[in-house]
Amino acid sequence: MTGAPERAGPDRAPTRTDATAVVEAYLRCLDAADHPAATRLALGLLDGGWTVADVLVDVVAAAQREIGLRWLAGRWSVAQEHAATHVSEQVVGAVGARIPPAPTRGHVLLACVEGEWHALAARIVAEVVRADGWRVTFLGASVPGRHLVSYLHQAGPDTVLLSCVQPHRLIRAGRMIEACRAAGVPVVAGGPGFGVDGRWAAAVGAAAWGGSARDATRLLDGSLPPATHAGRSPAPDADEYLRVLRRRRDIVQAALAAVDPPEEDAEALANAVAHLVDALAAAIRVGDPQLLLDHTTWQREALPGSRNDRGDVLATILACCAEMLVEHPRSDRYLRAARAAPGPRTGRAGLRPS
Amino acid sequence: MTTTSRDGVAGPVSDDGRATRSGAARPPDTPPPADAHLVRELLDGLAEAVVTTDGHGTVTLVNAMAAALLPQVVPGTPLIGCNVPALATAARDGAGSFETAHLGRRLRGVRRDLAGGRHAWYVRDVTEERARTDSLLAERARTAFLARAGSRLGTSLHREQTLRTVATLGVPYLADLAVVVHRLPSPAEDVPHWVRYADGDASPSTGVAPATLVRTVPGLADALDGDPTDPSPWRDAELADLAALLPGDFGCPGTVLVSPMPSAGRPAGALILVRAAGRPGFDRRDIELAREFAARAGAALGAAELYGEQAHLARVLQNSLLPPELPAVPGVCLAGGYRAAGDSLRIGGDFYDVLPTGGGAMFALGDVCGKGVGAAVLTGRVRQSLQTLRLVEQQPLGLIRLLNRALFDTPDAVRRSQFTTLLLGTLTVEPDGAVRARIAGGGHPSPLVVRPDGTVVPVQVGGMPVGALTDARFAETEVRLAPGELLLAYTDGVTEARGGPREVEMFGERRLHRALASAAGLPPAALVDRLLQLVDEWLDGQGHDDIAMLAVRPAETA
Known part of the structure; x- marks a missing residue:
């Protein structure tokens, strides 16, 4: 691993205080959508002896977390967030261009689960892993399963890193992992979509889980023998999650009819219901009702409509799901837990940035 | 000399001693024979x-x-x-x-x-019984080994990975160390390569062997030609020949078995199995098993090589048909977005292209009727024709007319009745930083101008599809993009994407306008990403037609 030795001297080490100051300065560049300034700042840090991991993880990723919070708090618009993310992507590109293009280690394939469009975190992992000497192919945001499989057979990578940020995409992530395992390639899972500490990663067949770019390099340093981490995925306890997914469309229709939202909210609400069904299926797939509870806690704040109504809307949706899935014992149990969960809280603390 | 016990009569003797005999049906009152x-x-x-x-x-x-x-x-x-x-x-x-x-x-x-x-x-x-049980267990182990080998060998279509799997599979069941000697599929070089795995290794290692290896290791040349040889105990004198393939700490090999790995056409390589000095040598069944395994490995490797060739061919064609990386055009900020309809080759009938010119650039965005590889080939022809024809004609309207004639002149054009809707334009940067776009149209959806305040205005172009009629009429229009304004050209795959809450509704122009209004002010790349994301969420996993878009904005004056 690259680490302290790459730095010019101990006085250059990014202590917590100056890292914080650097992040502040970087955020100001983002706020102004000033990508030349942001790039200058990042490259300046590299020149000052910071490693690629230091710059990308401690500055760019840290700033991105702050942006997520600002967006959640309503201080930044979607457009502002997108513009800032766009600047950070260019910065990651510029920092990546400084990495010597001569990999000394194996081939790592990195992809975001299908449906996941926030690729910046994964892009950062790609560059940090590349700086660690690996040959990295980044397939980008929202990679369809078929593309991943066809690429696997073409390139024959040693390992696949799969990013999943939102747990309701776990079913898709699990299918992609299954495809990788079937092609004989072990998968290292990354991101909070596999649970806060990666607790659901093993259930969907991942060989290991990491929460950060530095975790990824550490895990790749270890051994991931294909004999143990490839082949058939561990079988889920029951196929109830499949039966739940089969009713997804019906549930969305029923929930729309029950809530009867204003026209302009219908799409967002339909998406929210579909994601809730996905989260329920994922919770059943990994056997942990907490996945659904986390999701509904988050949705209670994110549903369309006025804040006061959201609790009622969520209750209606959950009741609708329960009615449609009454013959499925686990769904019934999980949904009852979700309906019994405490009502809307004030403030947005504890929310996950998406 | 022998004494007889009075009640020493044994019960039935055939039940292997497992059942307790006391409960056996003995006639209740029959006295034991006194004789x-x-x-x-x-x-x-x-x-x-x-x-x-x-x-x-x-x-x-x-x-x-x-x-x-x-x-x-x-x-x-x-x-x-x-x-x-x-x-x-x-x-x-x-x-x-x-x-x-x-x-x-x-x-x-x-x-x-x-x-x-x-x-x-x-x-x-129980000598015979035991021997039968042992051979049954051994046979089961062999069957299980072949089944495992079969399932693992079938998983990958990638040559290097298949080689690694072959090397690891035989250890430790067949031998303590396995080496696959193979030659690369490209005929340019004739150096033997090897993949080796020893019991206890974390992963297989690879290397290039000296060219003399094939001649010096007994049986290897035969095996690489496809002829099996018998296993041989290894003598010290010959160890030096094999040393190039053994890890330094392996010690003196006991027995070595070299097996050919046949595949269709030419042998895929040779499998060398090495047992450590303390382990018994290969018996007849071991040899049969090793040969069987090597044959399956050879077949898997052959399939992977064939797939590799085909995939290479497909990739070369695909690269020529995928949307290009956009060139840097001074004064203009550009971004393209592309999603092919469900196809692992990711090519289709939508395309865009940007070609730098003296004072700016020329761009094209179009949609060939049809899907998949057939349509992709026609997009390649359209793009190539444009690249050539622009040498003689730089005005969009003139160029689109020339293209129409060129497409008609290609053999089979009428029979195939393939046509293209197309936007073809030139971009000129003006002194104040604005960009002037002259756009000729061939029956394509109108491009949209997105103003910084979120207003979305269609640019009416008109015209008829290209390659459909010899006397087709085309139209041309002009639009000026002030700094901050963005021009988006897109194909109908965007507006006709079916999905949403009812899963059958089209994304539609209204939704597109609204999405663009919310993304006003974003740089072209971010705007295109956002649109692709919205359409993707709208589809929610359902199939869609090819989608292409191209966004143009005057570069920010920095």
């Missing part, structure tokens, strides 16, 4: 050896089979002193059974307690 001679004859007729002891552990009786199998057991002597160690030990420890190899036979004995502290040992010769 000692008859009892003796009955005992000697048994296929099982019978030995009885009295209350002191002294042998009282041995039948004829016992005398044959256990000649060391003599009546009148203590059983614990007999020269059958397993039986003596069992008798001493009060054990209920024993199993041992004795005088070249496999014997299994079971004790039965008799009245008055006496015991009877029933001993069976």
Whole structure:
């Protein structure tokens, strides 16, 4: 691993205080959508002896977390967030261009689960892993399963890193992992979509889980023998999650009819219901009702409509799901837990940035 | 010399000693025969050896089979002193059974307690039974190995990965170390490469062998030509030849088996299995198994090589048909977005292209009727024609007319009746930083101008599809993009994407306008990403037509 030795001297080490100051300065560049300034700042840090991991993880990723919070708090618009993310992507590109293009280690394939469009975190992992000497192919945001499989057979990578940020995409992530395992390639899972500490990663067949770019390099340093981490995925306890997914469309229709939202909210609400069904299926797939509870806690704040109504809307949706899935014992149990969960809280603390 | 016990009649002897005999159906009141001679004859007729002891552990009786199998057991002597160690030990420890190899036979004995502290040992010769069980287990292990090998070998279509799998699979079941010697599919070089895996390694290692290896390792040249050779014990003198393939700490190999890995066409390589010095050599069944395994490995490797060639071919074609990386155009900020309809090659009938010119650039965005590879090939033809024709005609309207004629002149054009909707434009940067776009249209959806305040205005172009009619009419229009304004050209795959809450509704122009309004002010790349994301979410996993878009904005003056 690259680490302290790459730095010019101990006085250059990014202590917590100056890292914080650097992040502040970087955020100001983002706020102004000033990508030349942001790039200058990042490259300046590299020149000052910071490693690629230091710059990308401690500055760019840290700033991105702050942006997520600002967006959640309503201080930044979607457009502002997108513009800032766009600047950070260019910065990651510029920092990546400084990495010597001569990999000394194996081939790592990195992809975001299908449906996941926030690729910046994964892009950062790609560059940090590349700086660690690996040959990295980044397939980008929202990679369809078929593309991943066809690429696997073409390139024959040693390992696949799969990013999943939102747990309701776990079913898709699990299918992609299954495809990788079937092609004989072990998968290292990354991101909070596999649970806060990666607790659901093993259930969907991942060989290991990491929460950060530095975790990824550490895990790749270890051994991931294909004999143990490839082949058939561990079988889920029951196929109830499949039966739940089969009713997804019906549930969305029923929930729309029950809530009867204003026209302009219908799409967002339909998406929210579909994601809730996905989260329920994922919770059943990994056997942990907490996945659904986390999701509904988050949705209670994110549903369309006025804040006061959201609790009622969520209750209606959950009741609708329960009615449609009454013959499925686990769904019934999980949904009852979700309906019994405490009502809307004030403030947005504890929310996950998406 | 033999004594007969009065009630020493054994029960049924055929049940292997597993069931307790006391419960067997004995006629309730039949007195035992008093004829000692008859009892003796009955005992000697048994296929099982019978030995009885009295209350002191002294042998009282041995039948004829016992005398044959256990000649060391003599009546009148203590059983614990007999020269059958397993039986003596069992008798001493009060054990209920024993199993041992004795005088070249496999014997299994079971004790039965008799009245008055006496015991009877029933001993069976299980040599053949044991051999059958062992061979059955060995056969099962072989079958399981081949099944595992089959499933693992079938998983990958990638050559290097298949080689690694072959090297690891045979260890430790077949040998302590396996080396696959192979030649790269490209005929340019004739150097043998190797992939090696030894028991305990974390992963296989690879390397290039000296060219002399093939001649010096006995049997390797034959195997690489497809001929099997017999396994050979390895002599020190020959170790040097193999040393290039062995890890430094492996020590002296015991036996080595070289097997060809045949595949369709040419042999895919050779599998060298090495057993350590302490391990028994390869027997006949081991050799058959190794050959079978090598044959399956060869077939898998052959399939991977074939797939590799085909995939390479497809990739080369695909790269020429995928949307290009956009060139840097001074004064203009550009971004393209592309999603092919469900196809692992990711090519389709939508396309865009940007070609720098003296004062700016020329761009094209179009949609060829049809899907998949056939449509992609036509997009390639349209793009190439444009690149050539622009050398003689730089005005969009003139160029689109030329293109129409060129497409008509291609053989089969009429029969194929393939046509293209197209936007073709030039971009000129003006001194104040604005960009002037002249756009000629061929029946394509109108491009949209997005203003910084979120207003979205269609640019009416018109015209008829290209390649459909010889006398088609085309139109041209002009639009000026002030700094901050963005021009988006897109194909109908965007607006006709079906999905949403009811899963059958089209994304539609209204939704597109709204999405663009919310993304006003974003740089082209971010705007295109956002649109792709929205359409993707709208589709929610449903199939869609090809989608292409191209966004143009005057560069920010920095």
